[in-house]
Amino acid sequence: xxxxxxxxxxxxxxxxxxxxxxxxxxxxxxxxxxxxxxxxxxxxxxxxxxxxxxxxxxxxxxxxxxxxxxxxxxxxxxxxxxxxxxxxxxxxxxxxxxxxxxxxxxxxxxxxxxxxxxxxxxxxxxxxxxxxxxxxxxxxxxxxxxxxxxxxxxxxxxxxxxxxxxxxxxxxxxxxxxxxxxxxxxxxxxxxxxxxxxxxxxxxxxxxxxxxxxxxxxxxxxxxxxxxxxxxxxxxxxxxxxxxxxxxxxxxxxxxxxxxxxxxxxxxxxxxxxxxxxxxxxxxxxxxxxxxxxxxxxxxxxxxxxxxxxxxxxxxxxxxxxxx
Numbered sequence: 001x002x003x004x005x006x007x008x009x010x011x012x013x014x015x016x017x018x019x020x021x022x023x024x025x026x027x028x029x030x031x032x033x034x035x036x037x038x039x040x041x042x043x044x045x046x047x048x049x050x051x052x053x054x055x056x057x058x059x060x061x062x063x064x065x066x067x068x069x070x071x072x073x074x075x076x077x078x079x080x081x082x083x084x085x086x087x088x089x090x091x092x093x094x095x096x097x098x099x100x101x102x103x104x105x106x107x108x109x110x111x112x113x114x115x116x117x118x119x120x121x122x123x124x125x126x127x128x129x130x131x132x133x134x135x136x137x138x139x140x141x142x143x144x145x146x147x148x149x150x151x152x153x154x155x156x157x158x159x160x161x162x163x164x165x166x167x168x169x170x171x172x173x174x175x176x177x178x179x180x181x182x183x184x185x186x187x188x189x190x191x192x193x194x195x196x197x198x199x200x201x202x203x204x205x206x207x208x209x210x211x212x213x214x215x216x217x218x219x220x221x222x223x224x225x226x227x228x229x230x231x232x233x234x235x236x237x238x239x240x241x242x243x244x245x246x247x248x249x250x251x252x253x254x255x256x257x258x259x260x261x262x263x264x265x266x267x268x269x270x271x272x273x274x275x276x277x278x279x280x281x282x283x284x285x286x287x288x289x290x291x292x293x294x295x296x297x298x299x300x301x302x303x304x305x306x307x308x309x310x311x312x313x314x315x316x317x318x319x320x321x322x323x324x
Contacts, residue, residue: 001118001204001264003162004155008267015265019303028148030184035302062087062098062289069289072098084288084314088307091115091263091275091295092256099286108285111276115295116269119205119246119258120165124198124223127240131180131194132231146183151176151230165202170219173226175201193239198223205246205258216243261300262293271297282310290314 002009021027031038043053057078062085063071071081087094095104095112104112137144152158152175161171177199182189189195200223207215220243228234246258255262263269272280275295282290292310294300 001116001120001166001202002266003166004158006162011267011270012265015299016301018298019301030179030181032185032187034181034185034188038302059098061100062094062286064099064103064286064289067103068287084290086290086292086310086314088291088293089254090117090256090293091291092117093254094291094295095284099289103286105285108276108279111278115263115275116266117257117259117263119249119255119260120162120202121246121249121258121260122200122203122219122223123244123249124200124220125242126196126198126238127189128194128196128234129237129239130192131183132196132234132237134231136230145180147179149176149178149180151178151226161202165204168204168206168208170203170207170222171201172222174203174223176223176227178227198227203245205250207245211245211247216245219243219245262295263299265299270299274299282306282313 017026019026021029031041033040047053054074058075059072060075061073062069063073063079063081069082069085071079072085073079087098089098091112092115095101095109101109131145134145134149157173158175161173161175164171179197180194181197182194203219209215220241223243224235224238224241244252249255249258249260263275269275274280274297275291279285280297282292282296284291290310290313292307294306296306296310298305
């Protein structure tokens with residue numbers, strides 16, 4: 001939860017520029033069917049290679065015996081034994097909910113306990129009767145609407161949005177990263193209709209007085225009002241609207257603190273310090289328990305990098321075990 005003028009936040013820009021898509025540096029891609037479509041594609045590929053996936057089956061705890069992970073127990077009472085356990089869950093979820101703290105050294109617990117994961121972001125979804133008009137985009141360049149729409153007029157604008165929210169509030173004129181994915185994938189909406197997806201900052205996870213339906217509705221209207229400054233006819237085209245606050249992101253997706261990156265991308269939480277200086281190689285203090293999610297290097301965004309890096313480490317460990 002930092003503003004654009006906060007020390008060290010320049011890395012976040014670099015983080016988003018490090019990738020490439022089909023050989024194009026700094027390019028972003030859209031998966032057909034949205035992020036859920038990408039998840040389903042990964043699931044189909046995994047099943048094709050013999051992976052068994054259990055849905056609606058939350059893990060209650062990771063089973064640890066003699067300092068070694070031996071499987072998981074689910075909320076339904078089932079147990080699954082395994083030679084290795086690999087967690088993509090948030091580091092705080094893994095080590096403060098799924099693993100008994102008695103299995104972890106105090107210095108590691110201290111690193112996890114002070115992990116900064118206070119979320120500043122909301123997700124807004126709009127169903128639209130037709131394509132919104134943005135006067136700043138001339139008719140000849142309407143194709144630009146297929147890309148990202150950034151509501152961030154100036155650095156001062158962004159810093160004021162942060163100032164509004166940092167003491168338990170929300171931005172009066174928020175930053176928005178908007179996309180109309182139905183322009184890229186027509187299957188997301190009926191003919192002639194559209195959906196708009198907005199990533200919004202800032203709104204504090206620790207909102208003064210807590211989040212409730214009334215406050216969610218108030219902030220949603222703030223978002224729409226701000227967007228209408230740039231697309232005056234938008235409100236008349238809204239058929240349905242939905243907002244997820246940082247608290248909703250936590251409850252729905254297990255993102256502790258509602259932080260979409262599993263924790264701040266700041267210098268104390270990057271590279272060899274993610275999530276702990278002593279255990280930043282996807283291993284953990286518990287033998288045969290690995291981490292592979294965004295709490296690990298290189299952090300958030302849909303890159304697959306933490307998972308691939310973890311897989312390489314696990315495979316190296318398997319090879320060493322077989323050789324030995």
